Amino acid sequence: MTTHPSTPAIEVTGLRKRYGDKRAVDGLDLQVDRGEIVAILGPNGAGKTTTVEILEGYRRRDDGVVRVLGDDPATAGRAWRSRIGVVLQGTDDLAEASVGELVRHFARFFPSPRDADEVIDAVGLREKVRTRARQLSGGQRRRLDVALGIVGRPELLFLDEPTTGFDPQARRSFWDLVESLRSDGTTILLTTHYLEEAERLADRVVVVAGGTVVAQGPPDQLGGRTARRAVVRWDEDGRTHEVRTDAPTHVVAGLAARLDEIPGLQVLRPTLEDVYLGLLQDAHVPATERQEAVR
Numbered sequence: 001m002t003t004h005p006s007t008p009a010i011e012v013t014g015l016r017k018r019y020g021d022k023r024a025v026d027g028l029d030l031q032v033d034r035g036e037i038v039a040i041l042g043p044n045g046a047g048k049t050t051t052v053e054i055l056e057g058y059r060r061r062d063d064g065v066v067r068v069l070g071d072d073p074a075t076a077g078r079a080w081r082s083r084i085g086v087v088l089q090g091t092d093d094l095a096e097a098s099v100g101e102l103v104r105h106f107a108r109f110f111p112s113p114r115d116a117d118e119v120i121d122a123v124g125l126r127e128k129v130r131t132r133a134r135q136l137s138g139g140q141r142r143r144l145d146v147a148l149g150i151v152g153r154p155e156l157l158f159l160d161e162p163t164t165g166f167d168p169q170a171r172r173s174f175w176d177l178v179e180s181l182r183s184d185g186t187t188i189l190l191t192t193h194y195l196e197e198a199e200r201l202a203d204r205v206v207v208v209a210g211g212t213v214v215a216q217g218p219p220d221q222l223g224g225r226t227a228r229r230a231v232v233r234w235d236e237d238g239r240t241h242e243v244r245t246d247a248p249t250h251v252v253a254g255l256a257a258r259l260d261e262i263p264g265l266q267v268l269r270p271t272l273e274d275v276y277l278g279l280l281q282d283a284h285v286p287a288t289e290r291q292e293a294v295r
């Protein structure tokens, strides 16, 4: 099938996948537009990796319609595969080859690859170009995975928990790298457990729980108005009062008119973490799994 650039990069309707009795993906709908960066958030076992692997063509679905760059990943051929980039959750094959050898080797599979040395620089591995993959630290190994995922200049890049095991500095330089891919027009679908990462990188966040999408939106609008209401807190008559409101300025003005100085005044906006945890609670995700969902 020929792809028109105005078609979405990813279109998924009613996706289902079972493992035995376990419904790993249970009627999931997703659309990702060209040039968009979308982050999938969800607790362990929510079905994120299964979904991404189906979109990458590495896993068969049981049901649903899936189009990735206009083709069905279950039947798409090599030309299609050369247009997508994949960064899997840590692989250990080819560990005897050096960083430079691996990146150059992968580049040869693609019709218009990026320059291997530029890619190695971009992921911060210049010093390690002669080091064997098996001798890299966990974070360096992950950066090599990212280099292999982007060297083919993919139109669409899948990043499955790309910064797990990175130190904060490596994570920030990885974010800069993703920003530069964004300005090249690369469409990116990433899964992450780091809310700061989703907030920083994603145009849109999709929250998955129990194999289905429970909420989606730009990071600053996720959950809608109700979830994002501010809390106004103040002390009066020897105790702390709290009001949830869409109009905190109005509440504070009313208090100021009545109390002049407002003791202990606080206006708290919910963070993405607050909103996310609230959405998981609404989706009946048990408390222990909610705690593990946030990093």
Ligand SMILES: Nc1ncnc2c1ncn2[C@@H]1O[C@H](COP(=O)(O)OP(=O)(O)OP(=O)(O)O)[C@@H](O)[C@H]1O
Residues within 6 Å of the ligand: 019, 022, 023, 024, 042, 043, 044, 045, 046, 047, 048, 049, 050, 051
């Ligand atoms: N090959 C498999 N065989 C059997 N069950 C599986 C298999 N792969 C995944 N599952 C189960 O399917 C569900 C979804 O798993 P999946 O890996 O897609 O979740 P996830 O959201 O990516 O989780 P995590 O954040 O832990 O990576 C889980 O209950 C998992 O145990």
